[in-house]
Amino acid sequence: MATEDERYRTSSQYRLWSFTPANLQELRTKTNSLAKQQIAPRLAADPPPDFLTADEELRLVRFYTMELIRAAQFCELPTEIRSTAAIFFRRFYATNSVMTYPPTELLKTSLFFGCKAEGFYIRLSKLAEKLSGTTAEQILAGEYLLCQGIRFAFDVRHPFRALEGAILELKRKYPDQEARISKAHARAREILKFSPLLTDAYFHYTPSQIMMAALRMVDTELVDMLVPGPPSNATDDAIGAHTNLREKILGVIESCRSMLEEERPERMAEYWDTPETTKAMRPLRKKLQKCRDPDRVDLVALQRARREQAVKKPKPAAPEEPDVFGGSRDVKRRKVGGTDDVFGPPL
Template sequence: MAAENSTKATSAEAGSSSLGKKKPLYEASTQYKNWRYSPERLEDVRTQLNAAAVAVIRNTFEADEPGSSSGVAFLDAGEEQLLVKLYISKIPQLCGHFRFPEEVEATAISYLKRFYLKNTVMDWHPKNVMLTALFLATKTTNNPISLEAYTSNIPKTSPSDVLDLEFLVAQSLGFEFAVWHAHRALWGIWLDLQSLPDLSADLRPQDVYEIALKHVRASRFTDAELIYTPSQIALACLSIASPLICQRWADSKSAVSPSSQPLSEVLEDTLGAIKFMVMQAGQPPDVESVREVDRRLKLCKNPEKVVGSKAYLARIAEDEHRAEQKRNKKANDVRRALAEGDPFGSELTDKEKAERLAELDEDDD
């Protein structure tokens, strides 16, 4: 669900596309349909997910040892996001090490954010999820690397650390791997600026683009991409770098827009909200505060996910029991089919063959 001001601004930013009554390509994407929220809805999703996880883990503690959950300080939704944000900051470092292009970096960060809209850090620690999201992003952006080359260059990482979570990550993404990014939108706007007749070269120095791109990268530490469109984020970052250039670009779109209100005015509130978000939250979290969260996570992690714990062994036993029941049912079905006749179906009688031939003749007519 998109915020109302985002929806309004999206319609306005379509500009000349709306004149031809064509639906923007972005609005047909899975990102637009499934991965955009209002700020209130985004907070609600995370709060509900956290509350549900705490309830399940508390019950697991109590089933193992009554009263054991009373002294556990579970993480809240904000603390979960703080930990996720720390591992978002690890992705650019790894991409620099492997020399992955920007598309891989941005896509992996989006995957990590989306994963934790469906899952909790108390079930799945961000470290291995981050490594898996990055490896998956190399494949979905057509920049593949072998699993061995990938894991051998990351300390204390085995191929199983990545592969064991790959399907879970893909499933949590809804197998929707395409991501529309703000850095691409920024490049499009920058190219568009080159054709403006009233914007001389001295008013659009290259360092403006580099500064705006720096802010786009900073926006990845925020929730901006889950609330606003890539072009809104790109324009806001351009506005931070050069308000004049941003206004000139918006004015050029207002000239061909059917709206009587200038585009810069329509977008003012939205761009202001994005700029505030980027400037206030567009940086890695304080390591010491995250270290405290991670320490508490060790105490409130779902026991069913801790290898060797009673809850883990009980879950494995239950999974094996269900699998055994499924295998037995399948074997019984096969035995029953063999006892009752040919498991591939009984042979047609002469009368049935004649009826089928008649049906085929009628179809030919």
């Protein structure tokens, strides 16, 4: 039977959306550079505007991810829907620039498509009504763009199930510590609902590693219980191999924990919901307004133009159907007996 790790390595999340930090940085730099090259001629500005850097784009993506989370909470969408939508949004802007496609529109599309991907039914009109100043057409306008941008990888593996399994295992092994484990469970779940979505954790770590990192933020000893040391009756070689493997596992978990620490759940109120943060983001948002792609800023108009272009495109002439009996067919109808009777002349 395949292990959980082996099954994960067959997923589109691992094959298409897992990167080393260096590779992800290189991808974002390339995306930013290509966007500048494509947008500059369309703006026809002399001198050209001051374009966003790759780091500034990442700051804006994080800001708009937070806006997406707020919108999901306002719309009372379940946790997994919110998480899937946020990951779709961040994947899209790994290979597309915020200067090319407007994040204010794509976050709405991500929310709706996150519902569809997770099998959660919500009427499009109801979602548009909840998102003030939004029409159903605006939400749908970026849907195909989003699908292309995430490479049609709709399966998102979250760490929530891994957490439930770990908690069940801990309660089974240590029934006398159920209160402690339950408290850690609730806190770790709060972390998983926020911290991995605002960071690059999903790009670098497996769901189980993210879960362990969140649990380590709450109670380090519980992680040690889940990743125990070598058995006492093992040989020296087995002890050495087990110790090396355990240190490697804990090293990865600790690295992920450090990343999650950058965006603890408290920062939602202490940082992202403060007037100081809004003020600090204002210059970047103004800078974005000056260097956006004028041909793609209105996704509804872009979609209509593409639809009209597809309709106007001439269709190739259908080939003449050959006569199965050979020769050419006379498609003209012959008049029978000079009568207009549809059944022919009388016998």
